[in-house]
Each structure stands twice: as C-alpha cells, then as structure tokens.
Amino acid sequence: MSDRNAELNKLIWVCLDELRGTYTTEQSVCMLLVVSSIYYLNEHELSPEQKLQWFRVNQENSIVELLDTRMKQLENDNKKLKGIFTGLVTSFRYFSNSATNRALKTIINNLGSFQFNNQDELLQLINLLALRFGDVGTPEAITNLTLDLVRLENIHSFADYCSGTSSVYLEVFRRLKAMGKVDLTSYYGEEINVLSYLISKLLVLLNRVPNFNIVNKDVLDRISRDEEQKTFDFIFSDVPFGVTWNYENALNDPRYEHGIPPKSSADWAFYQNVLYHLNDNGKAIVVGTKGTLVRGSEVNIRQSIIDKDLIEAIITLPENLYSKTNISTELIIFNKRKPQNRLGKVLFIDASEYSSRINRNQHAITEEGLSKINHAYWNGTEEDRFCRLIDVEKIKSYNYSLNSKEYLDFDILKNSFEHTVKLGEIAEVRRGVQLSKEEYEDLMVSATHYFLNIKDIENGRITYDEESKITYKKKDWLVKFAIQPMDILITSKGSMIKFAMVKNPFNEAFISGNLSIIRVNPKQYNAYVLYEFLQSEVGRRMIDGLQTGTTIKLINPSRLEQLEIPLYPMEFMNEVGEKLKQNKQEYEEKIKETENKFVMQKRTLLKQLGINDKA
Template sequence: MLKLVYDIQPSSEKGNLSRSEIESILMKAADLIRTRVDYKYILILLFLKRLSDKWEIEYQEAYDEALEDGLAEEEARVEAKRDEYHDFNFPEKFLWDNLREDVDELPERLSEALRTLGELNPNLKDVVDRSDFIQFTESRENFKILRQLVELFSQRKFYNVSPDVLGNGYEWVLHHFAPEKAKEGEVYTPREVIKLLIEILDPKPLQSVYDPASGSGGMLISAYNHVKEEYGEDEARKLFLYGQEANRETLALSKMNMFIHEIRDVKLNNGDTLLYPKYRKNKGLKKFDFVVANPPWNQKGYGEDELKDGDFWKKRYTYGFPTANSADWAWIQHMVASAEEDGKVGVVIDNGVLFRSWGKKIRRSVLEDDLIECVILLPEKLFYNTGAPGTILVFNKDKPKEKEDKVLFINASDEYEDHPEVRKLNILADENIEKIAEAYRGFENKEGFSRVVPLEEIRENDYNLNVTLYVFPEIEREDIDIEKTWQELKKIEENINQNEFEIQGFLNELS
C-alpha cells in the first residue's frame, strides 16, 4: 500500500536539520561504506531522499491551500498532486517510505525509481538514472550496506533543510573522500582555493562565469554564493553560469550538486573542452565575463596534431601549441580566448607553466600582449593528489592604465594552517584568503609578500615567472642584546665550573 504523509509540520524540530546534524548523518554513512563502496551511492541516496521529502512538503502545502479554497478532501488530494505544485514529476510509488517498504526488493525499486525519474524529468536525465543499484547489490555485503544506508537516511526528513546546509553536506562527502579518490586520479579542488579565486575575481549580478573543466561544480557554486552573500539571493539568480566536463559520471554529480544547492540557472555540458568546446556563438566561441578553472595539471595527449583536429583551434591556440606531455598552456589559451574583451581569467595550475622551457614561447607572447595581471604562489600540500604548491594565474584582457606592462607577484607560500583532519596537508584559513585577496586588490608592494614588477624586469629574466625570483618571504630575525647574552653565558660558565669543583671534591673523598 502506498504511503503519503498528510500531516507534515515544516516548522517542527524534526524538520529543521542543522549543518552539524546533516554532517553527522553523512559521517555515519561514510563509516558504513568506508572505502569498500563508491561514495557516489551516498550522494544519489541523499539526492533522492531530498527530492522525495520535498515533494511531500510541496504536496502538503498545496493540499492545505486547496482545502482553504473550499475543495473536498479527495479533490484536494488530487489537486495537490498536479505537476505545477512540484519541482519534479515524482510518482507516489517512488516516495522514500514506499521504496523502503519491501527490503528484499530495495535494489530493484531504487533502480526503477531513478530510471523513471530520468524519463519523466528531462533535467534529471543522465543524472539520477546513471546509478544501477541492482548491479551494486550483487554482492551480499553491498546489499547489507544499502539497507543500512537507507535506514540511516530514513531517520530524519530533509524537506525543511536549507539549500546551503544540504549543499554543504553534499560538499562534505566530496571533501571527505577526496584523499582516497585522489589515488585513483580524481581531481578535487579544495574549496578554500576556489573561495580565494572567486574572491579575487569578484563576479557581480548579470555577469557570466564559465568553467571549462567544471568537475563537481565547485567553482560555479562558489561564484553563485559569492554574489548571494554580497547582493542577496534574487541578485545571485541573475548570474549566468556555464560549465563543461568530460567525465559523464562527474557531470552527473555536478548537476545533482546544483539541484541540492537549488541553483537552477546553470548550463552544464559534457565533452572534451580542448577539442570540442560546447558553448558557441556566431560560428565561434561564446565569450564570458569570467573564465575560471582548475584543469587537470600536465594532462598528456594534446600536442599540436591532436589540437588541430579540434574545433576553432586557430581562434584558441593563437600563441602556439603546448608539448604533448602537458596541456596546461592549451587550457590557459582556451580560457583566455573564451573571455570577453574586458573579461578576466583565473586558473589554478601547476607551477611549471611559470618557468619551464617548453612553455617559454607561449609565455613570452602572452606577457608581451600584457594579459597577465597577477601570479600567486600557493602554499604546498593544499591539494590531495599532489604535494606541489600550485599557482593561481589571473589574466585581465582590459588592464587599467596604472597596471599596464606590470605584473603583481604574490608569494603566499607561508599563508596556511595545518589541515584539521588530514595529516600532512595544509589549508587556507579565512584570514589567509583575505590577506591574499587584499594584496591583489591593492596591487602594491609589501615586503616579502607582494611586489609589482615591470615587464622589462621579466624580460631580463627571460620571461621566467617563478614567483621566488621577484618576492621572497622575509626571514624573521631575532634582535639579540649582546651584552646581556654575554653576561648570561658567563654566569652559566661559572655554574659549570662550580659544579665541576664540587664533583672533583666528592671524587677525592671517595678515593
């Protein structure tokens, strides 16, 4: 028999989950699967539970309103199920409590629910219907884990959880499993690095933000949240967000991430950006106010011959072709080509782009065209898949006059704290982020931290952008009071002599 909750109280204590409560549930879920099961199954169950609970509260609100309008109870029930009252077409048979009613058929019910939701809701196609719980539970151990996960998520309702809180929970899962997935080659950009980049670029309502290597959507979500915090949610909805991701599984996670955060005005496409960019206009690339990314570092297989097989290569790789062993400068050139004539680009990339010989020709041309505004050396051990420090490069296609033929170098190698959870890793704390962002905004010299360097000096250094050539952290030196120190040393020496005299006396008595 189908179940439907008719007496939902969104203001009740059970309906209001805090961030810590959500994370507590997800921590228990993480403990259940450990490293034996792909963490994506936690995310899909979280997403499905949210959709189900939200449909129920939408139903309840529409039902109550129909009764107030004078409809009989049965008429109100029929009315409250109409699609216009709901974000998604969600058949009753797939509501959470109905799915878990027959434990033995749980894998089949979940798989059917996800497949049907993908068919009924075009914006969920290739998002929820990519997970096969039947195949997942072929092992007896996994079947038991699935039952435990479903019961864990059944303990509380997720309908009255704010998108920010639930979104933070979703991000917590990605963050929690990042060290393990890094060993398998997955790239996870620490959210504090993303926050720094977005803080620097400072997008505003009605502007566009594009991430050509969008992963799980962290850059775009951070841009949305930045505008939301500065201007309010209504203005954040006026931000135009675009992303492209090559991996279909990762793209599905990204779309779920957007739904969980209740970010609807976003376009996400699947495809190989370096060869087949999806965003086009007037038979060329679509242009954006901001282009941001943490592309795969030193990606192989994108030499000249490969890139010339792609679309718009003449308009994108105008400064030359990278080595086949590292696509870093291919990514950067695509990003610069995708920016408006007054646009900015922010890229998190390997330090090698700053000084390696194979990138010198492209580096020189970009510098001579006065596109690079700022180079930021990050602390080491921020990233899960490498101990290398990494760099943020900021390109400005419309530099103000006072910045022309100059580059700001920021050495933020000492701006970190120990990671609170992962040994041997570091994080950027809020004060670190603010200090770096202030230095970028100020565009001025600060001893041992930031320096505005004229292009002529960079030419003299053979277009080497290694930050430590231009800014080196100050070494703290302790002022020593020589006279005082000398007196202290003399006193120590006297004590030693006295002790030796007394010891010698004891030895003489013994002999």
C-alpha cells in the same frame, strides 16, 4: 568546518560504512548520492501522506526494487534528470542481494532518523558527499581566494573548464544567493570525466541553479575556426597538473595564437583555451605549478601573452593545499581590461609561507594570508618579500620567467650588491650524465672512475664510494662530466641544496645527472669566494628563487647561469679567497683532529670496561 557540517560528514561516514567491503569507494559514493538525492526529492516533492506511504513500502518490500522504480520514475518525470541517476547507478537491481538490501534500508533509516533542521541541510549533505568523489575538486582555500578576487555582482557569465563536480560555481551560487542575485549569472562547464559530469549536473539541479549548461567533453578537443566562439565575463580553470597531450590537435585550432605547447605539458594549451573564451572585458583565474611559470620549452608562449599585457597577477600559494599531493600551486590572473595603473605591469604575490594544517594530509591558507593577498590585489600595495608590481620590461630581462621569488627575493637581494655579474659569464655550469639502471650496470665492468651522486655530498665533503664506479661511454665524458680540482659541485635535484669543492688530492670521478659542476674561470673570479657566497644565506635564498619542479625541486644549469653574484676587483677577491681557503683548511683539520681524539678516547674508556672496540 562548522559543527553542523561535521555532524553531516559523520552521517555520511556512517552511511558509506554500510556499503564498505561490498562495493568500491566510487560505487559506494555514487549509490549514496542517488539514494540521498531520491530521499531529498521525496521530502521536497511528496505530500506527507505520500512520504508515509513510501516509508511503509520501504519497510515491507525490497528496497532495491523500490529505489530502482523511484529512480526511473524521477528521470521520466523530469527530462533534466534524464540519464543522471541511471548513469551513476545503472540499476539498483544489479545489486539485488540480501546484504545490499539491508545496507540500503539502514541508510534510508539513518537519513530518516537524523534531525535535519530543514531541507537545505539535507541538500548540504549531498553537496558534502559529492566532495568525496574520487580525487576531483578544487580545495576550499583556492575556491574562496579565487572568489574574493572577483566582483561577483559584476559577472553575468561564468565558465569553468575542467569543472569537475562544479564545486566552484556552487560556491558562486551560494554567495549570489546570499546577495539575492541568483538570476544574475549564467554558468557553463566542461568536464571530461563522465561520473564527475553526471554528479555536476545532479548538484546544480538539486541546488536549483538557473541558466546552466554543463558539457561532457575534453577541453582540448580541436575546435573549428568556423565554430561559434563562446565568450564569458569570468572563467575559472583548475587544470590537471602535468598532462601530456596530442599537440597535433592544435593545428588550425584558433585558440593557440600564442604558440603550441610541447607534448610533455598541456598547461598552456588549457590556459590559451581560457584566454580564447574570455570576452573583451573578461577576467580569468587559473591554477598552475611553478613549472608552468618558468619552463624554457614554453617561453615563446609566455612571451606572447606577456607582451600583449594579458597577465594581471601571479600568486604563489602554500604547499599541500590538495589532499592528494604536496606540490605548491600558483594562481595566474588573466585580465583583458586591466586597471589603468596596472598596464604594463604584473603584480607578484608570494603567500607560500601563510600555511596552516587542517588535517594530516592537507593545509589551507591562513586567514592572515588571505587578508594580505586580498589587500595587495585590490589596493596594489607593495611589501618587501610579499608583493611587488613589476614592469613588463623587467620580466623580459628575466627571459619571461613568472616565478614570483625571482622578483620578490632574488631581484631585491641582487640589487643589494653594488656590482654584479651573471654566473654564466665567469663560470661554466654543466649538469652530470643521466644513466639508466641498465647503462649503469654495463659501465661498472672495467670501471675507471667513481660515479658521484647526491649521497656522496655531505657537509661540504666528497665521499668516494668504492661500490659506485663506472667507465666512460664516450671519450667526451672526460671533458663533460669528469671533475677537476677547484670545481664546485652542487646538487641539481632534491629538497635540500648541497655543495662541495673538489680539492687536491682528488679521485677521478664522473658526476651523475643529480649533480652539476660549476667550473670557475680563475682569471675572472675566485672559486673560494663563489663557493662561500653560494652557501651563504643570501646565496641560498637567491638559488631558491631559481628552483623549479613540483614534487621534486630542480635546479636547471641554464637558470643557474642567470644567477647574479656580487662582483669585486680581482686582486681583492684573490686576497679574500686565499684567506677563506686557509680558514676552510684549518677548520677541516680541527674537525679531523677532534674526530680522531674522540675515537681514541672512546676506545681507551671502553677498554677499561673490557670492551675491545676497533670500530
């Protein structure tokens, strides 16, 4: 942030502080937007004599009435402003009390006394203020990266679906203005939130954006096949994460030619809307999450889009780019006219490590990261663990997953082995039972088995908690969810992957839905070899490439079955496996011996001090 923007933000904070405690943050921002916009328009449209007269009236009369009158006058004089001010603040007269009158008068005095270098700075204050509205707004890091990945001078029509306050296009406009090409591009935006829509219209009007049309509507409202199809050169869409939707609306809707997404996630409904509105030479960049790229329920949609070669690139971004959530995000670049040398390929870029903190709640992409992404995208270069061009045929072999880590990390690691086999071919992988709190409490009566959870797996050991025991609900639980000797347990949820092996003697136990059992076929693989491989640095990196989830990392058993593990001759594996088993046993015995020795020596020393410690 520039020093001048920091000063403008400080002025915003001081003005909002005048309203704090009397109005909500949303109300305060809307009031300040209207007040500062009126002030800006007065500065821009009134003569020096008129401005002086308005200032005197402000000092002598009720500021509430003065603002209300001026707000309605501006709307009557400019039909493009009609309904915007009065939509944000229905009437200042509703706030007619002495405290509000004093606060608004102080705000106008603050604006009048601040040394703006020019009217553009006052306009920048309004733009910065709009960024404080609610939780809306694409992070500056994503906006700048997106616009670096397009040639703005070649775009004649720009659309933003889920446009928020139009912050992305305002940055487009700023860049075009710097190039002297402000009349080059038309802008179309759709936004469901009424206040965001009104603020968006206000900003484009104050910034004097030509050729725009912003509509207040739900992007996913059904459209008719008879409706005229709007198409654009470039589309951006930062869609809401994890939104459920009424998929019945998709019936007979021409946008969903690649398939209807499930009710639980509308991501690919939004993306298909984008594809539908691209012209034949069009390009689009959308924001998604890791789940968007790998969910099995949407594989048919990804398959159709990938088979039609509409995806140019997938870019994995750092976590925490949004101030209100720490989830990691992905950019999907669609292109209906890919360069000749990219046909039948997808560029995968993993920039997740190029992160820098900008405040307590938010990160940005480092300058180095931005530079490397741009260079890789525009030049098609490849770099180990950062970027690769992957043939569509290989993506098919990965069941149309678009997880960049699978191709930049997992695939390279897999190819480092001479022979491999999929985990699902040598072992059964099964997730534990998911119980509600009520079910768990009911099954605690007449308990027969321990109930293992993440907390019970630590340092490769299983802890059997006497306070966590249940009985089975169905007899098939004894086969599906009960542990056996030589089972490998792995956590299927959480930020850190944990492992443990079930050893003899063991206690009868079921595993919860937060764990999975890997039950190795001893005729095809050695359990100890597998256990140590999974815990190795290579194994953990490969498993990391299979993880999904946004706020919580998940390992789906069906994806775990696709894990490629090194394959060795059975006799050799059993020989090494037996040595690994012995080594593990010796290690654990030494640890136990050392722990016992520590406790005994501690107890003896404390006794010398007259402290009887039996712990």
